[in-house]
Amino acid sequence: MSYPREQSIQQATEVFWLKGYLGTGMRDLQTALDKRPGSIYSAFGSKEGLYLEVLNHYTGVLHGQIMAVANSDTPLQQLREFLLFPLTVEDSAAHKIQCLIVKTQADWAELPEGVKSELQAAIAQLREAFQTVILKARSMGELATDIPVERAAVWLQGQFIAMRTLATTVETPASLSWMVDKIVSDLSGEWAQ
Amino acid sequence: MSYPREQSIQQATEVFWLKGYLGTGMRDLQTALDKRPGSIYSAFGSKEGLYLEVLNHYTGVLHGQIMAVANSDTPLQQLREFLLFPLTVEDSAAHKIQCLIVKTQADWAELPEGVKSELQAAIAQLREAFQTVILKARSMGELATDIPVERAAVWLQGQFIAMRTLATTVETPASLSWMVDKIVSDLSGEWAQ
DNA sequence: CGCCAACCTGAACGATCGTTCAAGCTTTAT
DNA sequence: ATAAAGCTTGAACGATCGTTCAGGTTGGCG
Numbered sequence: 309m310s311y312p313r314e315q316s317i318q319q320a321t322e323v324f325w326l327k328g329y330l331g332t333g334m335r336d337l338q339t340a341l342d343k344r345p346g347s348i349y350s351a352f353g354s355k356e357g358l359y360l361e362v363l364n365h366y367t368g369v370l371h372g373q374i375m376a377v378a379n380s381d382t383p384l385q386q387l388r389e390f391l392l393f394p395l396t397v398e399d400s401a402a403h404k405i406q407c408l409i410v411k412t413q414a415d416w417a418e419l420p421e422g423v424k425s426e427l428q429a430a431i432a433q434l435r436e437a438f439q440t441v442i443l444k445a446r447s448m449g450e451l452a453t454d455i456p457v458e459r460a461a462v463w464l465q466g467q468f469i470a471m472r473t474l475a476t477t478v479e480t481p482a483s484l485s486w487m488v489d490k491i492v493s494d495l496s497g498e499w500a501q
Numbered sequence: 502m503s504y505p506r507e508q509s510i511q512q513a514t515e516v517f518w519l520k521g522y523l524g525t526g527m528r529d530l531q532t533a534l535d536k537r538p539g540s541i542y543s544a545f546g547s548k549e550g551l552y553l554e555v556l557n558h559y560t561g562v563l564h565g566q567i568m569a570v571a572n573s574d575t576p577l578q579q580l581r582e583f584l585l586f587p588l589t590v591e592d593s594a595a596h597k598i599q600c601l602i603v604k605t606q607a608d609w610a611e612l613p614e615g616v617k618s619e620l621q622a623a624i625a626q627l628r629e630a631f632q633t634v635i636l637k638a639r640s641m642g643e644l645a646t647d648i649p650v651e652r653a654a655v656w657l658q659g660q661f662i663a664m665r666t667l668a669t670t671v672e673t674p675a676s677l678s679w680m681v682d683k684i685v686s687d688l689s690g691e692w693a694q
Numbered sequence: 695c696g697c698c699a700a701c702c703t704g705a706a707c708g709a710t711c712g713t714t715c716a717a718g719c720t721t722t723a724t
Numbered sequence: 725a726t727a728a729a730g731c732t733t734g735a736a737c738g739a740t741c742g743t744t745c746a747g748g749t750t751g752g753c754g
Contacts, residue, residue: 330523331611334712344733345713351731355712403610410666414607417596418524431670459679462671466663466680473603473666474659477624486652486694487659494687501679527742537703538743544701548742 313351316341321362326403329359329423330415356420363423366408367430374437383441384450384492391471391488395481405475407468409434431465438464442495456499467491506544509534514555519596522552522616523608549613556616559601560623567630576638577685584664584681588674598668600661602627624658631657649692660684 323332323340334355338345352358377386394405409430416424439461445451471488475481512533516525527548531538545551570579587598602623609617632654638644664681668674 326610328523328608328611330521331608333710335710346715346734347732349713406607411607413666413669414599414604415521415524416669417519418521428670462667462677463680463683466660466667469666470659470663473606473662474655476606476609477621478655484655487656489693490656490687490691493691493693494683497690498683498686500682500686526740528740539704539745540702542743 316343316348316351317358317361317365320358321366321408324359324362325408325411328415329412330418356422359423360426363408363412363426363430367433370407370409371433371437374434374441378437378440378444381448382450383445383448384495387441387445388488388492391468391491392485394472395475395485395488397481402476402481405472405481407472410469410472435461435465438468451496454499455495456501459499460495464491464495467494509536509541509544510551510554510558513551514559514601517552517555518601518604521608522605523611549615552616553619556601556605556619556623560626563600563602564626564630567627567634571630571633571637574641575643576634576641577643577688580634580638581681581685584661584684585678587665588668588678588681590674595669598665598674600665603662603665628654628658631661644689647692648688649694652692653688657684657688 319340320337323336327336332355334345334348337348337355337358341348343351348358352361373390377383377390380386397404409427412419412423412427413431416427419427439457442451442455442457442460442464446453446455446457471484471491474487475484478484513530516529516533520529525548527538527541530541530548530551534541541551545554566583570576570583573579590597602620605612605616605620606624609620612620632650635644635648635650635653635657639646639648639650664677664684667680668677671677
């Protein structure tokens with residue numbers, strides 16, 4: 309019976325997403341999970357252990373979303389929807405606009421070794437998913453056949469980071485939706501090597 | 502004689518840049534400045550006070566660099582150099598690739614109110630500087646006259662964030678220099694409203 | 695020389711950090 | 725019914741956090 313474990317991970321995700329790895333204390337987690345320290349330590353071993361499960365779960369969900377884009381018949385169109393969606397969330401969840409992975413990466417120098425390596429793996433995994441989107445869009449004729457696939461994947465990941473980060477600095481995230489159009493448009497633009 | 506004060510700010514910048522606001526402890530600063538707690542508190546009032554001076558100084562330097570780009574005769578060409586430069590720094594200063602402002606912003610929910618407001622001011626100030634670059638490039642004929650200036654400034658800030666963030670995840674930052682070319686190229690690309 | 699102002703020193707403060715553990719409780723198997 | 729196994733509890737640990745302050749040191753001026 310690992311259902312409450314799943315629930316704990318989701319509640320912990322909320323806290324880590326809002327406060328970051330360094331900013332989150334065990335007492336924040338004890339409150340959020342409504343569990344005493346011993347329970348958390350017996351279930352997850354440490355703050356780092358709990359965070360690793362949170363990061364894995366988060367990466368899995370995001371990866372799934374991007375792969376769903378890749379597996380659709382109109383990847384470029386679905387990519388638009390995927391990029392647009394976080395701009396439409398209500399204010400109460402404003403911190404969720406920023407990607408948890410990018411947020412964690414900002415604390416790089418202070419992270420335990422285990423978190424660092426998992427973080428790099430997550431970034432690589434999502435980059436691969438973006439690359440799959442590019443490949444699929446190309447094979448569906450939505451992109452030119454001579455697009456540099458690997459660079460485009462890196463670039464797309466960069467645009468994802470830029471949009472999510474910018475969205476946290478403006479009053480209305482939805483006011484950035486023009487940027488999604490530019491991303492899709494620039495994807496078909498020049499890629500001179 | 503406020504020269505040692507300037508020096509303290511630079512040394513503190515190193516630490517905050519590497520470890521972030523939350524990750525930096527007063528004892529890290531005491532070591533870096535080679536000063537005892539009382540001296541630091543008499544000079545800067547608090548950790549927050551010291552950080553605010555660091556942030557102001559950092560913003561001023563970056564703002565100056567961007568305005569120098571704007572004030573040149575070939576802004577777009579100078580923008581290329583400006584974006585390219587951080588990709589060429591040696592490994593020992595790898596953390597300096599990531600923008601201190603973006604890094605700090607990741608800890609948003611945990612920052613003291615004073616840091617939050619100063620951070621927003623810094624972001625707005627740099628956005629303005631980017632806008633000046635766009636305007637100047639337009640007036641010099643390097644950009645089309647119908648470019649949406651405000652959007653382009655936000656977008657350019659986003660590209661800056663993307664590049665600096667991506668550069669921290671690859672083994673050789675210089676391998677991303679193609680991205681600078683794409684940024685300059687996309688700046689002249691489609692801006693359909 | 696004597697004096698004041700400014701700076702520096704470093705021990706110490708209370709609060710909070712991640713973590714541990716002995717004891718109690720609940721569940722499952724025999 | 726009873727024992728074994730595992731989860732939960734909450735007080736407590738040592739370490740570290742940002743900060744304070746009484747006392748020492750230094751430099752310039754009358």
